[in-house]
Amino acid sequence: MSMLQRIFPKDFLFGAATSAHQVEGNNTQSDWWEWEQSPRRQEQLKRLGKDPRDFFSGRACDHYNRFHEDFDIAEKLNHNAHRFSIEWARIEPEEGRWDMSAVAHYGDALSALRERAITPIVTLHHFTNPLWFAKRGGWEWENAPARFARYCEFVYTRLGEWTPWWITINEPTVFANKSYFEGKWPPQKKNIVALHRVLLNLIDGHRQAFRLLHTIAQNEKRELRVGIAHQYHAWLPYSKLPWDIATAAILRYLTWHYVPQRLKNECDYIGINYYSGRRVGIRLKGFVEKSCENEETSDLKWEIYPQGLRAVLRAMWNAYRKPLLITENGIADATDAKRARFIAEHLAVLYDALREGIDIRGYLYWSLLDNFEWAHGFSPRFGLVEIDYRTLERKIRPSAYAYAEICKTRIPP
Numbered sequence: 572m573s574m575l576q577r578i579f580p581k582d583f584l585f586g587a588a589t590s591a592h593q594v595e596g597n598n599t600q601s602d603w604w605e606w607e608q609s610p611r612r613q614e615q616l617k618r619l620g621k622d623p624r625d626f627f628s629g630r631a632c633d634h635y636n637r638f639h640e641d642f643d644i645a646e647k648l649n650h651n652a653h654r655f656s657i658e659w660a661r662i663e664p665e666e667g668r669w670d671m672s673a674v675a676h677y678g679d680a681l682s683a684l685r686e687r688a689i690t691p692i693v694t695l696h697h698f699t700n701p702l703w704f705a706k707r708g709g710w711e712w713e714n715a716p717a718r719f720a721r722y723c724e725f726v727y728t729r730l731g732e733w734t735p736w737w738i739t740i741n742e743p744t745v746f747a748n749k750s751y752f753e754g755k756w757p758p759q760k761k762n763i764v765a766l767h768r769v770l771l772n773l774i775d776g777h778r779q780a781f782r783l784l785h786t787i788a789q790n791e792k793r794e795l796r797v798g799i800a801h802q803y804h805a806w807l808p809y810s811k812l813p814w815d816i817a818t819a820a821i822l823r824y825l826t827w828h829y830v831p832q833r834l835k836n837e838c839d840y841i842g843i844n845y846y847s848g849r850r851v852g853i854r855l856k857g858f859v860e861k862s863c864e865n866e867e868t869s870d871l872k873w874e875i876y877p878q879g880l881r882a883v884l885r886a887m888w889n890a891y892r893k894p895l896l897i898t899e900n901g902i903a904d905a906t907d908a909k910r911a912r913f914i915a916e917h918l919a920v921l922y923d924a925l926r927e928g929i930d931i932r933g934y935l936y937w938s939l940l941d942n943f944e945w946a947h948g949f950s951p952r953f954g955l956v957e958i959d960y961r962t963l964e965r966k967i968r969p970s971a972y973a974y975a976e977i978c979k980t981r982i983p984p
């Protein structure tokens with residue numbers, strides 16, 4: 572990197588991310604699809620006074636059929652990278668039955684990105700599971716890691732030549748916590764033993780996939796980088812009291828390090844998903860938390876806290892010395908009033924980290940499109956591109972153009 576001229580490196584990846592279930596539409600063979608329509612979920616939504624239609628992924632952005640149009644937008648916005656996920660439930664809709672038309676579809680998507688000079692970054696698991704897998708016990712099932720690795724091997728054998736960048740699992744800690752501890756996502760369990768078992772199986776699934784993919788890459792003489800996309804929240808102590816300092820340190824250990832530490836020999840890079848931060852501590856009444864600086868928040872009330880990204884990057888680099896890739900960073904901002912500044916402030920932090928000598932390969936904004944925000948339904952608007960869910964019309968937001976300018980000039984904000 573040039574020290575004289577303030578500019579991001581020539582091969583720095585700039586782009587945006589999506590995930591299959593959130594944008595594609597009609598993911599009918601998945602556990603989420605079934606859960607969204609289940610009587611249990613309908614009851615819960617009714618009790619909360621919500622309209623169940625806003626919480627059913629349905630046709631989402633119809634990205635499965637409109638990916639050409641969406642990649643045209645990414646190209647127009649000067650993105651040179653794009654992260655998306657392949658849906659396991661489409662590739663293997665029944666145990667051991669592979670759907671070659673789904674493989675061909677993702678091959679078309681990869682080729683469409685390459686035609687536009689956009690480097691694909693492919694996620695193999697982004698929260699959803701095939702329904703058959705969920706019925707077998709999901710990630711609690713003893714064969715889960717092997718079944719997952721078999722699917723990864725199947726996909727990589729057929730599509731691996733398109734890109735060196737692969738992510739096995741998106742946010743293992745978030746997936747395990749929401750689905751097996753907080754009970755907010757399918758299968759809605761609240762069981763700490765299950766949480767731990769699932770986390771270990773996810774780690775094992777990654778390890779097995781990592782090895783299989785590298786064996787194929789070696790035989791085929793392909794360049795390959797396999798990582799996970801891990802979730803980082805900036806945890807600061809509530810006050811200077813020792814137990815508050817300890818609470819923040821414990822959360823940092825559990826959510827930042829527990830997984831990467833176990834994968835340090837099976838990770839070519841670490842994907843960083845960063846959104847926000849919290850101050851945390853302990854009082855007689857129990858766990859307490861507040862914002863880091865009482866500053867602005869997103870529509871989801873997540874504090875905008877770019878400084879937290881600096882701490883995350885330093886901690887990961889110092890602990891593991893692996894290349895880092897920002898696999899997600901974004902804001903729910905329906906009026907687009909804060910998004911451009913949000914991106915600029917995070918990119919400024921990132922650039923400083925690069926100058927410090929931290930090896931960062933790219934930045935992927937979450938998300939290219941407004942999409943189905945899991946248990947929050949369709950109301951949060953994370954997209955650089957606004958979606959009218961009635962007409963499915965795409966409208967590029969002003970902040971997308973501001974980011975496009977940085978992608979083009981590579982001049983840090």
Ligand code: BGC
Nearest residue numbers: 590741742745844899937944
């Ligand atoms: C997930 C995305 C999600 C985003 C915003 C991340 O935790 O990987 O799927 O949409 O955060 O909540």
